[in-house]
Amino acid sequence: MSSSTPALAPAAGRAAPPRRNRADQNAKYVVLLPAMLYLMLLGLFPLLLSIALVFSSWQAGMPGVEWFTGFGNVTNLMTDGRFWGAFQKTLAYVAGAAALELVLGSLVALALQAATRGRAAMRLAFALPMLLPPIAVSFTWKMLFDYNKGPLNYFLESVGLPPVTWLAGQNSAIISLIITDVWQWTPFVALATLAALESLPTELYEAATVDGASPWQLLRHMTLPLLQPYLVAILLLRAIDAFKVFDTVYILTGGGPGTATEMLTFYAYVAGFRTANYGFTATIAWAIVITMSVIFLLYLRAFRRVDEV
């Protein structure tokens, strides 16, 4: 049918879209419908289901879900010492890993910026660890940390130091996880910081140098203050990522010894996949989401400051 049929044209006033355009517009929605359904099924449905599960009971041995049984899962979570223990350990892990990565990454970035030759090659070399899959990294470090046959203890003993129970000590296990994370993700911090360094205005440095500022003064009074918003953003980005740690815990320690390295994500995994307590698992998952959202809001605020700078 032609859209130029005069009889169908509006008599006066604002011109209505031609019929063909309306058909096109409708066709657009029809075309989009499969994608929207797909998104609804794979995104919205699990999201809503997980919210519903927080207030429902679904456990091993039950014939199905008992919907909307109340706040039992939330109450259990709030009074669950293991959850709060996992929460604290996760925070300790995130703080340790992210802080170390920030310090080391910044130092590496400053060194890279100062380097006059081979910068591209060095950047590539530094980037390699973060290109590896976490599973491969975990298995590699598992071999390195092996108490009896691992090279780390071999080197310690060769210089007269006692071997360390890297993965079996209450404190050393979480330190081992932090070392693994730092090894893999410091390059990311270094490269991101280097990008920030290179975006700083050079004229300020030129002026300060002319005024006789020493390199230390430049770093302390110019570089670090200018970098601060970037560093905060990078720190929060790493914190968000470290909060989700699972692969390394699963491979290196299995949450042990005892609960020494049981992070929130691992606890959720145990509740869901080892004991099939899905309602409780959903509650842990939402606790993680809420915590992450808070961190993300902080990140956005930090990012706004970067924009302002």
Add this chain to the structure above:
Amino acid sequence: MESHAMRQAQERIDRAAGRGASRRSLLKGGLGAGAAALAGGRLGLGPSRALAQEPPRFDGVTLRVFTQTGPLISGPIRFHAERFKELTGADVQVVEAPNADLFARAQQVAQSNSGDFDLLLLANTWMPDFVNLDYAIPLQPFIDRDLEDEMLAWTDIPEGIKRKNSWAGQTYTFIVDNDNQTMFYRKDIFDDPQWQEAYRAATSKDLPNPPQTLTEFVEVAKFFSPDGGGADWSSEGEGYGFITCVLRGQQSYWYSYPWTAPYSVVPTDRAPGQVSGIYIFDPDMNPLINNEGYVRGLTEFIDVIRGAMRPGLDADRASVIADMINGTAVMTLDWGDIGPASVSDDSLVKGEIGFALTPGVTEYFDWQTDSWVTMPGGEVHRTPTHAYNGWSYYITSQSENQDAAWEWIKFHGSPEISAVDVASPDSGYQPWRNSHGTTLEPWVAAGWDEEEAKLYIQTIIAATDHPNAVFDPRVPGAARYQETLELFTNQAIAGELEPQEAMDQCVREFNEITDDLGRQQQIEAYRAHLGIS
């Protein structure tokens, strides 16, 4: 993935029977013509009906089996499927999930009454979950129908296996693997007069060969460790008296069973209702794991870990087997896999591993009277432990091919086929039929000495039929209790909590789980597991 070693073993059997060893001929002649020809007569079964008679045809049927990711456990299914198709026309497909995710996946399958599977080959301990969800059907009608069938060979199945197959007086599973724990020790070390003399010099006692009690076991284990008098026994590097699995999430709590059960299980003839296996819970689902007996066993377990095991607290299940067959550990208490592994090509200790029931105790804690009881006349009280109980077949209620599924179970569990599987180090199955102790050709073909194979099998069957044997509790949500027990056992091993404190906390968690799942339902299920009303 088909097991190369199993195929080799099968071919060796076939050669020994005077048949061509090609894969094709093996499958043509089949496990029936190969293994059964050897086994026939010696089993007292006569010619196998399964192989002599025409089995029913199921042309066009495809059986789908859900089990753990191979090659262990699922490998034998694939290995035998081709022969089954030739016999019956039915295809057998395997659907796998990683072991760590198996329970949750199985729960989802059962809760959704999935019609995707005809058979499950899963933990025996999960039986109540599947039964309560009406997902596993009773096998008794099939058994009654085929009671005289020599492929089923019902009288060849030990009573202990039949008890593990039943729950609430009904048979729901068919075990094709026997998961119980026995003692493995270096008999060449124990038989060596040099070490016997050294032990006597160090302790003023004779070297028990092998240790009969847990106390003896600990003393011997410490002696053969770096701080003991017999530290340099190993020619393969630094040796230790003991090895066990201590890593969380690696089945480590099951390794505590042989230590805690003897001290906390009342001998059968003194137990309420005279049933075996009152362990972990009393008949009213009150946890028994924080009583003096259980805690003493756990304390000794931790003591031997700290005093006689390689340092580092990083040994997983694979390390236990590896340290034994690499010749760096003298003793362990483990599932039977060390037996076949000890004769594999990788083993440095071929013919040097001894087998015995797990050590016992001379006094135990009676939870009924809350007091210690000394065994009369220095008698040793043993309680062989069944951990996981064994990989078991279930037929699903949603299967449209239940007759074909049963035919597969009979085929895979037949004396002839199972004899090949249990002799293979690559199957993950341990002996579970009486005839496995007499059908020794597959064992010899796999590299065993006939007498040693016999002793190994007899030890496992003796643990199975032992009057005081305890089974892993079979109650709904068993995996949740297991995960909790593992956590607190691991915390005690790691020194995070004292054993008593750890078990007290575990009891609180157990009670919360029981209340959460419904105490009355749990009590009824547990009593069904025990076989008491």
